[in-house]
Amino acid sequence: xxxxxxxxxxxxxxxxxxxxxxxxxxxxxxxxxxxxxxxxxxxxxxxxxxx
Numbered sequence: 860x861x862x863x864x865x866x867x868x869x870x871x872x873x874x875x876x877x878x879x880x881x882x883x884x885x886x887x888x889x890x891x892x893x894x895x896x897x898x899x900x901x902x903x904x905x906x907x908x909x910x
Contacts, residue, residue, distance in 0.1 A: 860888070862888045862889075862890060863880075863885075863887050863888065863889045864890045864891075864902075865892070866891075866892045866893075866894070866897075867891065867893070868893045873891055876889075
């Protein structure tokens, strides 16, 4: 199962995204980054944990 990475800083948009995924029964893990720095941190941590 593939992870989904959402880069969004608006809490309402994040809630709408999660609601839409729930309605269409998407069960993939969702990770949320508020900005590019958080995005890079998530990507680096994921890369390091795969080793």
